[in-house]
Amino acid sequence: MLGAIEAGGTKFVCAVGDEKGTIIERIQIPTTIPEKTMKEVIAFFQKYEVDAIGIGSFGPIDVNKESPTYGYITSTPKTAWKDYPFIQTMKDAFSVPIGFNTDVNAAALGEATLGAAKGLDSCLYITVGTGIGAGALVQGKLLQGLSHPEMGHTFVRRHPNDSYDGTCPYHKDCLEGLAAGPGIEARWGEKGIDLSERSEVWELEGYYIAQALMQYILIISPKKIILGGGVMKQKQVFPFIYKHLTELMNHYVDLPELTDYIVSPGLGDDAGITGSLLLAYEALQQD
Ligand code: ADP
Numbered sequence: 183m184l185g186a187i188e189a190g191g192t193k194f195v196c197a198v199g200d201e202k203g204t205i206i207e208r209i210q211i212p213t214t215i216p217e218k219t220m221k222e223v224i225a226f227f228q229k230y231e232v233d234a235i236g237i238g239s240f241g242p243i244d245v246n247k248e249s250p251t252y253g254y255i256t257s258t259p260k261t262a263w264k265d266y267p268f269i270q271t272m273k274d275a276f277s278v279p280i281g282f283n284t285d286v287n288a289a290a291l292g293e294a295t296l297g298a299a300k301g302l303d304s305c306l307y308i309t310v311g312t313g314i315g316a317g318a319l320v321q322g323k324l325l326q327g328l329s330h331p332e333m334g335h336t337f338v339r340r341h342p343n344d345s346y347d348g349t350c351p352y353h354k355d356c357l358e359g360l361a362a363g364p365g366i367e368a369r370w371g372e373k374g375i376d377l378s379e380r381s382e383v384w385e386l387e388g389y390y391i392a393q394a395l396m397q398y399i400l401i402i403s404p405k406k407i408i409l410g411g412g413v414m415k416q417k418q419v420f421p422f423i424y425k426h427l428t429e430l431m432n433h434y435v436d437l438p439e440l441t442d443y444i445v446s447p448g449l450g451d452d453a454g455i456t457g458s459l460l461l462a463y464e465a466l467q468q469d
């Protein structure tokens with residue numbers, strides 16, 4: 183029996199299941215303060231005999247096993263969770279191996295093992311939601327270096343008619359600042375879900391996402407690109423992404439058919455929690 187936590191800024195999903203992605207039971211817990219949220223997380227897993235637990239967490243987090251703060255949530259703007267020892271808290275409650283990575287790296291692992299990139303040793307998983315984040319599997323391994331990737335904060339060229347400042351507290355008009363859900367809402371004055379009929383919204387969204395994808399393709403050369411998160415439920419963005427990416431790339435890199443190459447998650451909203459089960463499985467095997 184494996185345990186999994188998909189720790190998000192608004193909610194935690196906890197599940198028990200196996201490495202085939204079968205989920206036996208799951209719950210959702212609102213993300214409030216660690217004392218409250220983690221108490222409920224621990225109470226959930228105490229009902230089971232789990233052999234390992236995988237955590238896919240919002241970040242930034244410390245994923246460097248050599249670091250004294252390995253397993254911490256680090257400089258998050260959610261102040262109650264800043265410098266929070268996530269792994270240690272779980273270890274104190276359960277003496278089992280703990281896998282730990284970003285929510286989007288977990289989702290990339292889930293999609294590469296059981297979802298839209300099944301069988302591939304390379305993929306990119308991008309979420310466009312409250313923020314924009316990406317995880318990558320490169321040559322069969324989750325991408326990590328100095329720390330984990332932060333691809334949502336790359337810069338894009340502004341559309342000449344877009345005068346919106348951008349919401350990113352660090353960079354204003356990075357990709358996340360311009361194209362995540364809160365940026366869409368602030369620019370257009372309505373939530374994305376209520377803007378479905380306005381094609382100019384999704385054309386601009388596609389314009390920005392395509393630029394970022396071009397950079398990611400040039401740098402990482404993923405075999406599959408998976409776009410998840412709330413904003414990507416607006417499926418009409420995809421054709422705009424294909425159009426702008428084709429123009430930008432200008433045949434420089436030979437890409438597969440874009441409708442096969444850039445897709446929605448095969449695991450739907452379960453990419454992150456399924457990937458977290460797989461992180462648990464990895465931790466168990468490495469133990
Ligand atoms: P989170 O990123 O917090 O895990 P989501 O991926 O649901 O959660 O992202 C939430 C953001 O996405 C909000 O800004 C919300 O307005 C936007 N969003 C959620 N669902 C939709 C939708 N169906 N269409 C457009 N925007 C959406």
Ligand code: ZN
Nearest residue numbers: 335350353356
């Ligand atoms: Zn930024």
